[in-house]
Every structure is written in structure tokens, then in C-alpha cells.
Amino acid sequence: MSNAKSLDQAYAHLHEAEAKLARLQSIDPYLIDLSLRENPVGARVGQTLADKLAILPRVRGFGFPRILLGTLDYSYPDELEVDDDLMMHLRDHQYDMSGCFAFTAVGLVAADGEFMPDVSMCKLRDYRVPNTLHEVYLSDFGMQGQYDFATLMRSLPLSVQWLHDHVRGDQGGPPEILINIVDGCDAFAENPQRTLEALQRIAELPVAGVSMEDDRGTYLPFQVGSYFAAARAVLPPPLKLLAHIHSGGGFENASVLEALACGADGAWGGLPKRAAIIGHASLGELIANLVRVKNPHMQRYELNQLLPLATCLQQLDEEESVPEDLPILGSNAYRLTLSFFRQRADRFMDLVPEAIGGHYGYRICPVVSDTRVIAGRLAEVTEKPADSFAEPVLEQMIRLMRRDLRAGKRIVYDEPQELLQLYTRASAV
Template sequence: MSSMQALENARAILAEADAKLDKLRGIEPYLIDLSLRENPVGSNVGQTLADKLSILPKLRAFGFKHISLGTLDYDMPDELEVDDDFMRHLHAHDIDMTGCFAFTALGIEKDGVFTPSPSQGKLKNYGVPNTVHEIYLSKDGMAKYGVYDFETLCRSLPASIRWLQENIRGDHGGAPRIFINIVDGCDAFASNLEETCQALALLAEQPIAGVTIEDDRGTFLPFQVGAYVKVIRNFLPPPFKILVHIHGGAGFENASVMEALLNGADGIWGGLPKRAAIIGHASIGELLANLARLGNPHVESFDMENLLPLATHLQELDEKGAVPDDLPILGHNAYRLTFTAFRQTTHRFMDLAPEMLGGRYGYRVCAVISDWPVIAHRLSEITGRSVDDFPEKPMRQMIRLMRRDLRAGERIDYDKPPQLLQLYERAKSNLEQPGPPSSSADHVSTLS
């Protein structure tokens, strides 16, 4: 192959990637925020009624048009949850629930008689206008969690949707928006394809807004999730919406969302912060940040400059503790530079500067890699002095001393203010008193 042909092949390959970027840039994501449910179910403490009442207006102010108020299809429905108190409070005080959803379970038709699930009755009594209606389609899921067989499901699903249409008053008095969530969606496609496709064909005939699927353990690879979405789109063309909800089990979650979007999904449901039912999920905060990274103009309908502060506030509330430092995008260390070359800017392709999300760069000293500007900025942070007070020469001497300390077998956390300040004093002393290489032993014996 000639070099010219190889170059043309390279252009063709990258053109395919550019086409995918263009598609992601053009998507106006359909998002159902679950910060009032998804995030607290995975936290150690959860949310009180007062917490939820303070969170809802913040979500609206951020720009969410579709918000889940909570889940009504939980086990032991007679023992109420805070979600019940919250929805009852909103209803009793005539607080606007336009665009709001609650999760409900399938009602069952048997011998020609339809019995709505307790969650459906609550949805009606609480005045919630829309629902995400949950079903199972894998063999195990239907048997263990749905407690029905496929024949019963196919008989009950239209009846359950009809009950919702007849009994739930939607936004502004119209019909309710009904999403059917296949809780075990990925498992269903992988293990029960024929019946799953039959169910999709049935749903295509129903008055629903769309379908959502979950990877509820976060174990399926991105290309699998993309393929499952493509199958759904084959049965449910627009204007049906397709949403996904991906848990962070194996680290694929955000890549899986991108594959889903590229294969026909309209958006996701999830919380704004990372915290979720297992160890995290593909959060709305991460998706908005990644779409902003690509230059998607539709994210500007949200208060993007408040994304980091709001996501941080919500996770700290749920956890009664800090956001994990090393969380991508949303974590404290995501924008603490350890090396100047790692800085993301507003003008470089695929970068996302923290200022776009309401954050700013900080600095973290690592003994092996940090360059002198990082050290100078970190000293400025901890002393409150101007970065110009820490010139290049003593900063470079600090790098030399850190290398010497490690070679001498001394492991010191220089990012901590006392250690870094002591290193700074050593460096200045070394510069003022030339001599043999300094040993840190006399300086750090109480710090190691």
C-alpha cells in the first residue's frame, strides 16, 4: 500500500469517528432526573422529607424538565417511605408537579379482572402526573421479581397501561406520559430474545411515551448495550423515546451511554451526582459534562456553571461526607493539576475546563511528576500569597530535594501543607548555603 493510499484510509477511518461526534453534538438529550431517589438509595443515610423539599426547587432551577419524585413499587408497600410523604406533601400543598414522574409496578389481569398494583393506586392518590412503569422480561426476572409468566405479562401490560391512561391526570390535565422500564433489559436481550422482541412489538401498539432499559449490575459491555438499543429502535421508531440507565459495576457505564446514544437512544435517567444503588452509575452530571466537551449546544439549556457545585452539594447531603476525591469529572482531584501539561482548556478539542461546570483548577503535589509551576500554585493555595512570591529557582530546588528523598528511601506526602512548607524552607536554605546534597532525615523525622 502506498503512503498516499494509507493516508486516504486514515482520513476515511477518522471520518467515521467524526460522524459519530457530529451525531452526539446534535442530540437534544431527554433526561429524567433521579437525584431524589437514585442517589439516596445508594447512600448510607438517605434523604428526609425536609431534604427532598429543599432539593426539588434546586433541580428545577438547574433546568430539569423531567424529574422523578421517587419510587412507589417497593417491597412492603404498607410500610411507607419518605418518597410517599414527599409526594403526599406536594399534593396536599398544591405544589406544581408538572413534568414529574414516579416509578410504579405492573398491575395484573387474571380471569378477565384487572387489579392495579398498590403503586398505581398511590400514583393516583398522590396526584403524580407521569410514571415509569416497570416490568421484567428475563425468565429469572419474571419469576423472581415480577411474579408472573410471559403470557400473564402480555395480557396484563395493555390493561395496566389502559388503567393508567384512564385514572392518572397528566401534565396540565392531559394524558400521562408512560415509560415502560425493562428493569432487567440487558439480561432479557441476552437470555430471552424472542419473548423480549414480542413484548417490544406489543409496546409499539400502546399509547406510551417510550421504553427504558437498565444494565442493573453494570456488567454488559458498551457495544452490547448499543446493540440492544438498536433492536429496540427497530421496533419503536420515533416519536417513541428510548432511555437507558446504566450502573457502574465494571467501569463501562459512561461508554455504554455513548454507545446507546449512537445507536438510537434519546437519553438517560439517573441522578445528577455519581452516587447510585451499587457503586455509582452513568450520572446525568457526567453525561452533560461529556456532551459539553463535544460542543453539544443543547446542554446550555441547563445551568452548567452550577453543575459541579450542585452535584457536590447533593452527594455530600446524601453521604454526610465528601465526594470521593478521584471521581472522574465530579471529584475534587479531577481538576487538581499534578503536572501543567494535564490542564484542560476552553479552546482545545475534547477538553472541558472546570470553569464550564462551575469549578476551577486546584493543584496537587506528587513527588514524582509535579513540575515547578504546580508546586508554586500549591504553595500559593496553602499560604494565601501570590503565586509570583514563589519563583522558579527555589521551586526547581524543591523538585531536586523530593527526588533525593525518594532515592534515600524516604516516602513523604508533600501535598500536605506542613510537609510542603518544610520542603520549601529546605529548598531556600539549600540555595542560600551551597554544599553537598541535603538529606531530609533531620527535617522530616516527625513527618514520615
């Protein structure tokens, strides 16, 4: 291969990345906040009605115009959940539920040809929630015990029509219906022809669009991207295409960004990281990453509240602190161990903590921490200015930490008492 052709191919790969970045920088994402449902599902404690009534105005105030109030297609529907209590409370107190959603399950055509709405659909009507994520399954495993593909395709148009006939949307208009394919990635991996057929049929219905999940977080980002690109090909705008990606393999944020780069319009999820399994590509992380790429549409949110609000909500659901080493939202995400790692506002792709309502802190790691980090941590512990600590003493602290390790001493110098003792030892030299 000639050098010229090799260079052309190399630049083609770089241009592809630039095109994806340009999309992420310009997209005005359609987001639905699920802090009232997604986060408590996987939490140790959950939320009471009082909790939910306190959270709702906070996520509204943060800037979310679309909020999911809860799930109505849960097991044992005769045993109500707090989600039911919230929706009944909002209805009975004439709360403006514009932009509010609830999950519902698809109704089915019975053997005699009669359509039977799911109980969740009736609750949506009775609670006067104006919009819904209407859930279906398309994989063999997902459909098993519920319906087969033919039954689903016969039932879905009637289910959508029932919602139009019985549910009043925002300001009295038609409801906004998003068909949520719970096992969307599974369906594409298992039977792409059937999945594309289903999407083509959905595109002909009076719905706002489609949502697809990787509900276990097991598909690689390039796979997720291909599934959303394929879906986009048969779901032309103005139909929306949304993503929801759980943690599983550890690449959930990469997957949702890849979905957006490949044609998705937005995502849904809670603001904090906590979710149904061990976490998900949260809206807090997504918004932060779009701030990272300088997306101007993120300025509509109260970004100075992103980090503290996400942290507060997760602590409420868990009754314990957010994991320290959680990227973006964890307390160690912006505790510097080495000055070299400091992110800067004037450097491409960096995200300074102040951009999302945080600030830099310092964490002592005896192997790498430099004098600026040690001075910063001393300032935190003593409440004295960082520049009040003499450079020769800080350098001696580094030397002593190295000597201690070589002598087999394992000391957590980040702890205030140990740090002050180290400072005293260094000052005496």
C-alpha cells in the same frame, strides 16, 4: 489487500466515529433527574422529607424540566417511605407537579381474567403524580416469581389503559408513560427474539416510549450500543428510548454515550454519582461529557452550578465527602499534578473545570510535579500569588523531593506543613 482498499477501510472507521460524535453534538437529550431517589438508594444515610423539599427546587432551578419524585413499587408497600410523604406533601400543598414522575409496577390479569392494578398504580393516582416510569421485566430471572411472558403481554395493555383512565397528566392531559425494562440488557442477551417481540407490542400502545437498564453495569459499551440500536429499529420516533446504566465494570459513562450514539434519546439518573450499587452514569457526568463535545443544548442548564450542586447532594446523602479521585465530580479531577495535563477550552474534547462550575487546583506528586504546579499549590497554602515564588527555589524543591525518595523517605508533600518545610529547605540552599 491493496493499499487503496486498506485506506478506504481505515477512513470508514474514522467516519463512523465522526458520525457518532456528530450525533452527540446535536442531540437534545430527554433527561429525567432522579436525585430524589436514585442517589439515596445506595447512600449510607438517605434523605428526610425536609431534605427532599430542599433538593426539589434546586434541581428545578438547575434546569431539569422532568424530575422523578420517588418509587412507589417498593417492597412492603403498607410501610410507607419518605417518597410517599413527599408526594402527599406536594399534593396537599398544591405543588405544580408538571413534569414529575414516579416508578410504578405493572398490573396483572388474574386467573379469572380480572385486571388488578398494582398498589403502586393506585398510589400514583391518589398522590396525583402525572407521569410514570412503569416497570416490567423480560428476562427469565427477572420474571421469575412475578409472571410469565404471556401473562405480561396480556396484562401490559390493560395496565397502560388503567393509567390513562385513572391518572391525569400534565395540565390535565394524558399521563406520560415510559415502559422501563429493568433487565433490558439481560433480556437482549438472553432472548433477543422475545425482547424484540415485546418491544414491537409496546410500540403499539399509547405510551411515550421505553427505558432500558443495565441494572448491574456488567455489559460492555459495544453490547449496550447494539441493544439500543436494535430497540431503536422497532421503536420509531416519536417514541422515546432512554438509558439507565449502573456502575459495575467501570464503563457506565461510555455505555450511556454509546447508547445515545446508537439511537437512544436520553437517560435518567441522579445528578451526583452515588446510586443503587456503587454508582451510575449520572446526569452530572453525562451533561459534563456533552459539554465536552460542544453540545449547544447543554446551555439550558445552569452549568456553573453543576459541580457544586452534584457534590453538595452526594455529601447530603452520604454524610461524607465525595471520593477525591472520582472522575469529573471528585475534588482531584481538576487538581493538576503536572502542567501537561491541564485541559484547555480551545482544544478539541477538553473540558475545563470552569465550564461546569469548578476551578483548577494543584496536587503535589513528588515524581512528576513541575514548578508551575508547585507554585500553584504554594499559592493555595500561603494565599500568596503563584508568581511570587522564585523559579530557582521551585526547581530546588523538585531536586529535594527526588533526593528524599532516593534516600528512602516517603513524605506527603501535598500536606501544607510538609510543603512549607520543603520550601524552607529549598530556600536555604
